[in-house]
Amino acid sequence: MYKSLQEYITLLDSKGELIRIKEFTDPQYEIAEITDRVSKQPGGGKALLFENTGTEFPVITNMMGSVTRIALALGLDSLDDTGEILENLLKEVLKERRTLTEKLRFLPQLKEVAGWMPVRHKGVAPCQERILYKPELSRLPVLRCWPLDGGRFVTLPLVHTIHPENGSRNLGMYRMQIISESSVFMHWHRHKTGAVHFSEFKGDRFPVAVALGGDPVYTYAATAPLPEGIDEYLLAGFLRNKPVSLTECLTQPLSVPADSDFVIEGYIEKKAPFGVEGPFGDHTGFYSPEDLYPVMHITCISHRKDAIYPATLTGVPPQEDKYFAMATEKIFLTPIQFALSPEIRDLHLPEEGTGHNLAVVSIKKRYPGQAVKVAHSLWGAGQMMFNKIMIVVDEEVDIRDRKQLCRAIEANYHPARDSHFSRGPLDVLDHAAPVCGLGGKMLIDATVKLPEEGGVQAVSEHPASFHFTCDEKDLRGLINIVLDKEFASGDQYLGFWLWGANCDPVRDSRFENGRLIMDARRKNAGKHTREWPSVVRSSDETIESVDRKWNTLGIGEFISSPSLRFQKG
Numbered sequence: 354m355y356k357s358l359q360e361y362i363t364l365l366d367s368k369g370e371l372i373r374i375k376e377f378t379d380p381q382y383e384i385a386e387i388t389d390r391v392s393k394q395p396g397g398g399k400a401l402l403f404e405n406t407g408t409e410f411p412v413i414t415n416m417m418g419s420v421t422r423i424a425l426a427l428g429l430d431s432l433d434d435t436g437e438i439l440e441n442l443l444k445e446v447l448k449e450r451r452t453l454t455e456k457l458r459f460l461p462q463l464k465e466v467a468g469w470m471p472v473r474h475k476g477v478a479p480c481q482e483r484i485l486y487k488p489e490l491s492r493l494p495v496l497r498c499w500p501l502d503g504g505r506f507v508t509l510p511l512v513h514t515i516h517p518e519n520g521s522r523n524l525g526m527y528r529m530q531i532i533s534e535s536s537v538f539m540h541w542h543r544h545k546t547g548a549v550h551f552s553e554f555k556g557d558r559f560p561v562a563v564a565l566g567g568d569p570v571y572t573y574a575a576t577a578p579l580p581e582g583i584d585e586y587l588l589a590g591f592l593r594n595k596p597v598s599l600t601e602c603l604t605q606p607l608s609v610p611a612d613s614d615f616v617i618e619g620y621i622e623k624k625a626p627f628g629v630e631g632p633f634g635d636h637t638g639f640y641s642p643e644d645l646y647p648v649m650h651i652t653c654i655s656h657r658k659d660a661i662y663p664a665t666l667t668g669v670p671p672q673e674d675k676y677f678a679m680a681t682e683k684i685f686l687t688p689i690q691f692a693l694s695p696e697i698r699d700l701h702l703p704e705e706g707t708g709h710n711l712a713v714v715s716i717k718k719r720y721p722g723q724a725v726k727v728a729h730s731l732w733g734a735g736q737m738m739f740n741k742i743m744i745v746v747d748e749e750v751d752i753r754d755r756k757q758l759c760r761a762i763e764a765n766y767h768p769a770r771d772s773h774f775s776r777g778p779l780d781v782l783d784h785a786a787p788v789c790g791l792g793g794k795m796l797i798d799a800t801v802k803l804p805e806e807g808g809v810q811a812v813s814e815h816p817a818s819f820h821f822t823c824d825e826k827d828l829r830g831l832i833n834i835v836l837d838k839e840f841a842s843g844d845q846y847l848g849f850w851l852w853g854a855n856c857d858p859v860r861d862s863r864f865e866n867g868r869l870i871m872d873a874r875r876k877n878a879g880k881h882t883r884e885w886p887s888v889v890r891s892s893d894e895t896i897e898s899v900d901r902k903w904n905t906l907g908i909g910e911f912i913s914s915p916s917l918r919f920q921k922g
Contacts, residue, residue, distance in 0.1 A: 355568045355569065355570075355612075356568075356612060357479065357566075357567065357568075357612050357614075357657070357659075358413070358566040358567055358568070358569065358612075358614050358661050358663065359659055359661060361416070361425070361426065361568070361569050362400075362402060362413060362416070362661065364425060365400050365416070365422065365425070368421075368425070370399055370400055370419070370421060370422055370425075371399060371400045371401075371402055372391075372399045372400070372401050372402070372907065372908055373402045373404055373907070374387075374401060374402065374403050374404060374405075374906050374907060374908070375404050375405055375907070376405060376902060376905045376906050376907070377405045377406075377407065378403045378405065378406065378906075379406075379407065380406055380407070380408075380412065380494040380495065380496050380497065380505075381496075381497045381505075382497060382498070382499075382500070382891065382892070382895040382898075383895065383898060383899060384401075384403055384406075384412060384414065384496055384664070385496055385497075385498035385499065385666050385668075385891070386891045386895050386896065386898075386899045386914065386916075387401065387899055387906065387908070388401055388414040388415055388666045389666060389668060389672075389891070389914070389915055389916070390899075390912040390913070390914060390915065391415060391908065391912065392414075392415045392418050392666065392671070392672055392673060393671060393672075393915050394912065396419055396420070397415070397418040397419035397420075397422070397671075397673075397675075397676065398415060398418065398419070399415070400413065400414070400415050400416045400417075400418065400422060401413070401414045401415050402661075403494075406494040406662075407494070408492060408493065408494045409492070410492075410493065410494055410656075410660055410661065410662045411494075411661050411662065412494050412496070412661070412662045412663075412664055413661050413662070413663050413664070414663075414664050414665065414666060414673075415665075415666075415673055416569065416663065416673075417569060417572070417573070417673060417676055417677065418672075418673035418675075418676055419676060420432070420676060420679065422676070423573075423676040423677065423679065423680050426569035426570060426572075426573060427569075427570055427573060427592050427680065428570070428592065428593055432679060432680055432683040432684075433683060468590070468594075468595075468596060469587055469590030469591045469594070469595075469596060470584075470586075470587060470590060470596055471584070471586045471587075471590065471596055471597045471598070471599045471608075472596045472597070472598055472599070473598075473599060473600075473601075473608075474598040474599060474600040474611035478600035478611035478612075479611060479612055479613075479657045480564070480567070480600065480609065480610070480611055480612065480613040480614070480615070480616050480655055480656065480657060481600065481603065481616070481655045482655075482656070482657050482658045483655060483656050483657070483658060483660075484603065484653065484654075484655045485653065485654040485655065486604075486652075486653055488534060488535040488617075488651040488652070488653065488654045489534050489535075489654070490531055490533075490534050490535070490537070490651070490654070491534060492654075493615070493654075493662060494662050495507055495531055495662075495664075496508065496664050496666075498634055498666060498667070498668070499633075499634035499640075499668065499889050499890070499891065500891065500892040500895070501632050501634065501640055501887065502632060502633055502634055503530055503630065503631045503632050503633065503643065504530050504531055504532075505530070505531045506528050506529065506530050506531070506633060507528065507529040507531070507537070507563070507565070507664075508528055508664050508665045508666070508667065509526070509565060509572055509663045509664055509665050510526060510527065510528070510529050510563045510564075510565060510617075511524055511526065511563065511564040511565065511567075511571055511572065511575050511609075511610075511613075512524070512525045512526065512527050512539070512541075512547055512561065512562075512563050512575075513561065513562040513563070513564065513607050513608070513609055514546075514547045514550040514551070514559075514560075514561055514607075515550065515560070515606075515607060516549075516550050516553070516582075517550065517553055517554045517555060517556075518553065519582075521582050521584070522584055522585075522586070522608075523546040523547055523550060523581075523585070524571070524574060524575045524584075524585035524586065525541065525545055525546055525547045525575060526572075526575040526576050527539055527540050527541040527545065527547060528540045528633065529563070529649070530630050530631070530633070532628070532648065535650065535651045536648055536649065536650050536651060537617075537648070537649050537651070538628060538630035538646045538647070538648060538649070539561065539621060539646060539647050539648070539649045540630055540631075540633075540646050541646070542780075542781045542790075543781075543790075544778070544781075544790075546581050547561075549581070551621060551623075551647065554623060555623075556623060557622065557623055557624070558620040558621070558622060558623070559620055559621045559622075559623055560605040560606055560607055560618075560619075560620050561605070561607075561618075561619055561620060561621060561649055562602050562605050562607040562608075562609050562616060562617070562618050562619075563616070563617040563618075563619075563649075564609040564610055564613040564615070564616050564617075565613060565614050565615040565616075565617075565662065565663055566613055566614025566615060566657075566660065566661060566662070566663045567610045567612040567613040567614060568589070568593070568597075568610065568612060570589045570592050570593055571585075571586075571589055571597070571610055571613075572663070573589075573592075573677060573680060574586065574588045574589040574592075576674075576677050576681075577681060577684070577685070578681065578685060578735045578736040578737075579735075580735065586599070586610075597610055598610065598611045598612070599611065602616065602618050602653075603618060603653050603655065604618045604619075604652040604653040605618045605619070605620065605652065605653075613657075614656060614657050614660040614661055614662070614663070615654065615655070615656045615657075615660055615662070616653075616654070616655045616656070617651055617653075617654050618651065618652050618653040618654075618655075619649045619650050619651040619652050619653075620649070620650055620652065621647045621648065621649050621650070622648075622650070625647070625648060627645035627646055627647050627648070628645065628646065628647075628648050629643050629644070629645060630643065630644060630645070630646040631643040631644060632886075633667075634667060634668050634889035635667050635668075635782055635889070636667040636668070636670075636672065636674055636707055636708065636782075637707050637780075637782050637783075637784070637854055638668060638669035638670060638707060638850060638854060638888060638889055639784055639854065639886040639887065639888060639889060640886040640887050640889060641781075641782050641784075641886070642784075642884050642886060667889075668889040669850070669888065669889055669890075669915065669919070670704050670705060670707055670850060671704045674707075674708065675704040678702045678704070678708060681702075682700055682701060682702060686699065686700055689731075689734070693730050693731070693734055694716075694726075694727050694730045694731070696716045696717045696718070696719070696723065696727065697714060697715070697716055697727060698715045698716060698717055698748040699714070699715045699748075699752050700712065700713075700714050700752075701713040701714075701752045701753055703849065705846055705849035705850040705853065706742075706849070706850075706853045707850070707853065707854070708739075708780075709736070709739040709740055709741060709779075709780050709783075710740075710741045710742060710783075710852075710853025710854060711740075711741070711742050711743075711744075711849065711852075711853045712731070712737070712740045712742070712743045712744070713743075713744045713745075713746070713752040713758060714727060714728075714731070714743060714744070714745045714746070714752070715745075715746050715747065715748050715749075715750055715752050716745060716746075716747065716748060716800070717747075717748045718747055718748075718800050718801070718803075720803070721803045721805040721806045722806070723800070724745040724796065724798040724800050725773055725796060725798065727745055728743050728745060728773065728775075728796040729775070731743065732775065732777055732794060738777060738778045739778060739779055739780045739783075740794065741779060741783070741792070741793070741794055741795070741853060741856075741858065742794070742795050742797070742852070742853060742856075742858060743794075743795070743796050743797070744758070744762070744796075744797045744799055745796065745797070745798055745799065745800055746758065746761045746762075746765075746799045746800060747761070747800050747801055758799075758818075759817070759818040759819065760818075761799045762797070762799045762818035762819075762831060762832070763816070763817070763818050763831065764799075764801075765798075765799045765800060765801050765802060766797060766798065766799040766818070766831055767807070767867070768831055768832070768864055768867060768868055768869035769864050769867065770806075770807055771797065771798040771799070771802075772795065772796070772797060772798075772862070772864075772869060773795070773796040773798065774793060774794065774795055774796075774858060774859050774862070775793070775794045775795075775796075776791070776792065776793055776794065776859060777791070777792075777794055778790060778791060779791060779792045779794075784854070784855075784883065784884075784885065784886050785854065785855050785856055785857045785861075785876070786857055786883075787857060787860060787883075788883075789883070792857045792859070792860075793857045793858040793859025793860060793861075794858060794859075795858035795859075795862070797832070816829065816830055816831050816868070817829060817830045817831070818830060818831055818832060819831075819832050819834065819845070819848070819849075820832070820833045820834070821834050821836055821843070821845065821848035821852075822834070822835055822836070823835065823836055823837065823838045823840075825870060825872075828865065828866065828868050828870065830868065831868060831869065832868075832869045832871065833868055833869065833870045833871070834848060834851075834852045834856075834871050834873050835870065835871065835872050835873060835874055836848060836851055836873055836874060837874045837875055848873075851873045852871065852873045854873075855873040855874060855875065855876075856871050856872060856873040858871070861873070888919045890916035890919040890920075891914060891916040896914040896916060896917070899914070900914075
């Protein structure tokens, strides 16, 4: 377990995974633009430490934005390691033990699990070396990332709440927009556990504590899709094989990791009206609109002497969260197999799907309709309920190999027969849904069909699996995705992203001549009553500012702005 964020950064530096930027870089727009350019490089680029931010604190971005760095953050040589450890543990937990000897052999593993539970920190906690009882958020280098953002946003907050009845702790990651020196908006959706805790609170002031930094495993744990009521610090203890050390807050009845870089303590008034938060350039690649969220009033800010401010960037993919998803695929595949669908062999969330929009699953198929069963099982499981489009294939297919995936679709998918539609919960950030948080879902069953499902039919011509076009009459694929003219560039990455983002499968799908046509264009007021958001991009002024100072940053060869491709969008 890293003793601090600084220790993790030192390790990244020693391994050539960090770039130190000594030139002044403005937390308003410039840091985001530089991070966007670097993080979109092959393999995720390098972590960036901005040492001159106009405040006393440096800023670290893209710190887990590669396969190497996410593994280092979790203390692993490979992301596969944790999956194997968890699989062995679950097998032992579920194994039937008939004899006393077998039961006694299991005791050491029970002791190991107990050793992952959080413990109380002794002595003065590093996160409380400096205390500001008069909160001044302007002292922190909080980023403003995109020109249409409603303000500055804390993007890697570790938000701590307690269930008011059973006392269970939740660690969540909910962005926070700065309102004043001592207040922020708390952006938690109604599905989130923090919002559930707040809704069930019966008192006047609901306590909240927000940690920033510390051991990077906490940041991952806050994003992990754990069942409600399971302590995220238990997962952190498992990943580290060592308990997390927590310290009591100074002004609120909550505990936070003692090694955090910053702690922001406060409360939300139960009866106070919500305020208008946003817009925000979100991980979907589009701006999430203004909406009503509760206000957190800050009672205290504390920090380490050598505190480093951690931030992440959201926007058009790929971004750092791509690698969080890769870790989640590895860590949580085994629990899904054990608890939900043992036939699942692999699960992949393509980065173009920005977390929820696209999912690819391979299964060991034994009976007709099994792909449909798996899809509905996953749509009923935790955060997978937000998935919009799911492709299911047989276990022989490497679902991370796009060519193999396309071949399976071309060989086994007959659109009218093998497209299955449903409706259910969607991410609140899904702007294409007919109403907020509720819309269409789709299964593309590309498994080999059994006799009861229509059998294996010889097809003399296999159309391409996917075809992206701006012309509804230009049908050359089994799945034809219609894009706005400015995006129909032949860039498949862009096409898959817009397919997941701009399409409601039930409303926007139709069949023609044995092919599926899906409308992934902007929806006008006649077809869609909700506000249609803008694509997230930097302003021309920010792009030009970073261009001018690039040679002084020490990053290396010039990288042009990814936002340039969206000047017309």
